[in-house]
Amino acid sequence: MSRIGVFICHCGENISRTVDVERVAAQVGTLPGVAFSTDYKYMCSDPGQGLLKKAIQEQRLSHVVVAACSPRMHEKTFRKAVESAGLNPFLCEMANIREHCSWVHEDRDEATAKAIEIVGMMVERVKKNRVLPTITVPVTKRSLVIGGGIAGIQAALDIADAGHEVVLVEREPSIGGHMAQLSETFPTLDCSQCIMTPKMVDVANHPRIKLYTYAEIEHVEGYIGNFQVTVRKKARSVDEDKCTGCGVCMTKCPVKKIPNKFDQNLGMRPAIYVPFPQAVPNTPVIDRENCTKFKTGKCGVCQKVCGPGAVDYEQEDQLIVEPVGAIVVATGFDLYSIEEKPKGSAIKGYGEFGHGKIPDVIDGMTFERLASASGPTGGKILRPSDGREPKQIVFIQCVGSRAREKGISYCSKICCMYTAKHTMLYHHKVHDGQAYVFFMDARTPGKSYDEFWRRSIEEEEAVYIRGMVSRLYQKGNKIVVMGSDIAVGVQVEIEADMVVLATAVQPQKGADTLAQKLGISYDKYHFYSEAHAKLRPVECATAGIYLAGACQGPKDIPDTVSQASAAAAKVMTLFAKDKLEREPIVARVREAGCVGCFYCQKVCPYGAVEEKEIRDRQGNLVKVVAYVNPGVCGGCGTCQATCPSKSVELDGYTDEQIVAMIESL
Amino acid sequence: MTPKNILKYAYYPGCSLHASAGEYDLSTRELFKKLNIGLTEVPDWFCCGATPAHNVDELLSLSLCAKNLELAEQVDGDLAVACAACFSRLKTTQHVLGESDVKRKQVEKAIDAPVPLNGNVKHLLDILARDLGLERLEQAVTKPLAGLKVACYYGCLLTRPNDVPNLDCVEAPTIMEDVLKAVGAETVAWSHRLECCGANFTLSRPGVVVQLSHAILDSAKSAGADCIMVACPLCHGNLDIRQKEIEGVYSTQYAMPVFYITQLVGLAAGLGADKLGLDALIVNPMPLLKQKQLL
Ligand code: SF4
Ligand code: SF4
Secondary structure (H helix, E strand, C coil): CCCEEEEEECCCCCCCCCCCHHHHHHHHCCCCCEEEEEEECCCCCHHHHHHHHHHHHHCCCCEEEEEECCHHHHHHHHHHHHHHCCCCHHHEEEEECHHHHHCCCCCHHHHHHHHHHHHHHHHHHHHCCCCCCCEEEECCCEEEEECCCHHHHHHHHHHHHCCCEEEEECCCCCCCCHHHHCCEECCCCEEHHHHHHHHHHHHHHCCCEEEECCEEEEEEEEECCEEEEEEEECCCCECCCCCCCCCHHHHHCCCCCEECHHHCCCCEECCEECCCCCCCCCCCEECCCCCHHHHHCCCCHHHHHCCCCCECCCCCCEEEEEEECEEEECCCEEECCCCCCCCCCCCCCCHHHCCCCCCCEEEHHHHHHHHCCCCCCCCCCCCCCCCCCCCEEEEEEEECCCEHHHCECCCCCCHHHHHHHHHHHHHHHCCCCEEEEEECCCCCCCCCHHHHHHHHHHCCCCEEEECCEEEEEEECCEEEEEEEECCCCEEEEEEECEEEEEECEEECCCHHHHHHHHCCCECCCCCECCCECCCECCECCCCCEEECHHHCCCCCHHHHHHHHHHHHHHHHHHHCCCEEEECCCCEEECCCCCCCCCHHHHHCCCCCEEEEEEECCCCCEEEEEEEECCCCCCCCCHHHHHCCCCCEEECCCCHHHHHHHHHCC | CCCCCCEEEEEECCHHHHCCCHHHHHHHHHHHHHCCEEEEECCCCCCCCHHHHHHHCHHHHHHHHHHHHHHHCCCCCEEEECCHHHHHHHHHHHHHHHHCHHHHHHHHHHHCCCCCCCCCEEEHHHHHHHHHHHHHHHHCCCCCCCCCEEEECCCCCCCCCCCCCCCCCCCCCCHHHHHHHHCCCEECCCCCCCCCCCCCHHHHCHHHHHHHHHHHHHHHHHCCCCEEEECCHHHHHHHHHCHHHHHHHCCCCCCCCEEEHHHHHHHHCCCCHHHHCHHHCCCCCHHHHHHCCCC
């Protein structure tokens, strides 16, 4: 006969406000098998856990049900407490009477009745829980980092410096990400290239970092400590080992006029190219879509001029499998192209701003390239349309951000500061020019940020207009900016030479596809979700996968670097152990019943089902049955639902338990 | 059930169409007859409250529209609306009452009837572009408006407030241009398509209207338009009736005819000047139409 203890939590007032916890305790105390039941204000606190341990020992409890919040929140906490009182931790279950009850109901009587039923069901379930041994698995002490922007670079360097191998995968031909595109950085105005490129070189030279550029994640298998990642290394058409980086091919390539994405399409590049002179690696790549050799079979100039014979038109994509124990996702952001209305999305686009139609309406990143010493204009601020210096320039903040009616309600976080920086850079370069900024609020809470913003107004003479812009249109060679100044309550019209839009920060395109490969969750905007907004900000809910940088939400450089180092620290914590303990909630096959149809093998998303031969004493093969490898099983239960002979069951979720739960109602 | 391909609507003309905008009413009826689209005027309809009512008393403005919506239920088919202001008010009423049970109950008490929240209210443009469809509209054209450069003027109410009329993209719509291209006209890209003309300040602060409408005429002219097309009687009044006055104030000359959508589409569908009420326009369109050989 079981002696079950039931512990009902008030969760401060979160539960007790709607659920009469005392009545629940009294009622479930009468259920068959329940030996003890009580309630307490904060079950998860030290005195709460103490109460639980004391009861287990004094009442000689055999099973425990904690009725409180979601098991996602505190199942671990309570199982640990139960274990320290000498009971197998898997004899403890949680009944969720907060998210599933008190938070979603108003009527106290009805909520209390429901809470009693929820607890009653868990009592029936826990009765049939088995003692489960902890499963240990080895840890592969190598980490994958996806994305070679500042976040990925920082995380890779930190992990590698701690003595572990790192595989860094970058989609573009060079690492560096968006930070390599920036001119100067707030709030100190140090040049981005000067602080970034040395780190890029460190990555390239690090003995423990294996760098794949021009590569993407094809496929991910496995689980924490034991992932198998397939990397697609796209054909570069240049042999990285032979290439010396002399650059002759690029100067001789007759195709010269391909807009360079790194320069926001302002500058041009050849068909064989490195995205920018400081690229790492400094190995060119052939853009096969624009290369004459690939298009028509003629040309082949680069191969002829290449001294070491590195150009290889026959090269093919390579698939490489890398075993790793942890994954850091650092895929970064992209700027919202406001002229587009993304299909099938709630985002509406801003046709009224003429971006993409009026050449001198540009976005913030394009301004960075204009202001950058290594940019297409050599650092001169010039209009894309006619190369003249703009004397009146208008900056518009919050374009796309904080615009619920247009589909994005979040703040992009970096625009207030970079626009202030832009006005300064502009003022330093065009002394007789005037900058105007349309803004909703100035959000400058970082260290030394507000001082920086004030400087743009007080010393660099930017005119800030509080209000938004309704429309931009071309009039002769001017752009008319129609807006409102809500501080004064008037309409304003400015005839500008150039307009810079601080367009919203969005996750990289394809963020959702990558998330599906990794099995991590994302929000409606496709930013990746952290396991807990406050207490687990760099971990994914999927164990062994960590987040760094703007793929999780808009972030500036200091925040990105902090998060990247935090993610690296989490990886090191994982690697500090030789073996990992895994939850033993895995499926088991009842071999007597198994008919060997192997439907379970086909449906198992973890690839955990193997074949096992059953032989008699003489060694004759009797039958082949399924075997679930407990180290690989993810505990999803798909096999259980599929098995036609009901021969595979998930511990803790057996048919018998589920039927018992239903019957208790 | 209305059989497929036969379109039938309840018709809410609104006060202006029975008064200063008689030619909008006439051309709408004639065009729809020509296109075989049924229009049955809502019996006993009355003013929607336009812009004044909701500035004075929200309950009143909602109740006026709610009652009209209720009257429209007696007639088969979706509700067709010509005036941009009526359209915006009727749609806003459905939206507001759909969001607030409290207000809906107040209004239902005031009109002593349930408010039909799900009835479709459609602007003429929507009917032409989507219900009839651009393809069928194209087929109905007997005299394409070739060579006529039109500035399509939406004004501020046709697409707004955000998420309410759902006629087209709020800030960068194309539905007027789509319809006009289907009937063979050329549309110009211009800046003031969605700016306010001053609306009913025309009576209380004509100075404001002169200034705002001038900006619209000026923008259309510099974009190379021959004429302006509107879908609202108030816009029409300000741009057409006040055009001479504006020309005087700014010492300039526009002579820019201002047509209703149904007049231009009607012309392309082969209707004569008398059926389109072209003689009621203040800026004489005849020289332009003759020059383009459209009459
Ligand atoms: S010419 Fe050959 S060695 Fe030189 S950069 Fe090009 S591919 Fe590399
Ligand atoms: S084959 Fe010709 S076009 Fe292609 S990259 Fe080499 S030089 Fe350029």
